[in-house]
Amino acid sequence: MNLIKEKLYKACEAYVEERIKRIEVAMDGLETDLENETKSSAGDKYETGREMINLEWNKLSGQLQQFKNLRNTLNLAKSRTNNGSAQLGAAVKTNMANYFIAIPADRIIVEGEAYFAIGANSPIAQLLLHKKVGEEITFNGKTAKILEVF
Numbered sequence: 001m002n003l004i005k006e007k008l009y010k011a012c013e014a015y016v017e018e019r020i021k022r023i024e025v026a027m028d029g030l031e032t033d034l035e036n037e038t039k040s041s042a043g044d045k046y047e048t049g050r051e052m053i054n055l056e057w058n059k060l061s062g063q064l065q066q067f068k069n070l071r072n073t074l075n076l077a078k079s080r081t082n083n084g085s086a087q088l089g090a091a092v093k094t095n096m097a098n099y100f101i102a103i104p105a106d107r108i109i110v111e112g113e114a115y116f117a118i119g120a121n122s123p124i125a126q127l128l129l130h131k132k133v134g135e136e137i138t139f140n141g142k143t144a145k146i147l148e149v150f
Contacts, residue, residue: 002150005091007110008100009078012117015105016071023064030057070103073119077102086128086149088120094137096144101125 030053037049077089086092092099098115100108105117118125127137128146136145 004110005089005100005150008091008108008115008117009074009102011108011110012074012100012103012105013071015117016067016074016103020064020067020071023060023067027057027060027064030060074103082150084149085130085132086125086146087130091115091148091150092128092131092146093148094144094146096142099124099128101128 034050034053034057037053073088080087080089082090086101088101090101092101098113100115100117101120102117104119104122108115108117116124120126120129124137124139127139131137131146131149133146133149136143138144
């Protein structure tokens with residue numbers, strides 16, 4: 001794997017792991033809140049407090065699962081071999097922007113160049129998929145030529 005792609009993967013992995021950790025910390029805090037709520041007096045306020053904590057727990061559980069799914073997608077992308085066309089796990093340079101087709105994450109700067117980490121189901125990735133060097137795509141009325149796929 002080339003060095004740029006390795007750095008892109010590491011940045012995406014750090015993005016996902018940081019979000020998973022943040023959600024787990026929030027869930028730990030909710031567990032503490034729930035224990036404290038259990039110790040408080042019974043009544044309507046008690047039930048409302050517990051329900052609010054449960055709603056937040058369910059929301060965080062869903063988010064946690066989404067980020068774990070992104071981690072799985074990233075691992076799948078990492079295991080793919082490059083066949084010369086844009087696919088899951090490929091970095092694509094165009095004359096307009098650079099993309100890393102793996103997971104939706106932040107903009108990543110590698111060796112002075114910006115790459116947009118995008119999911120394979122994103123509109124731009126759908127246009128790029130299976131394209132090779134020299135081919136063009138049109139997105140939002142702008143045409144971009146593929147310069148490199150690795």
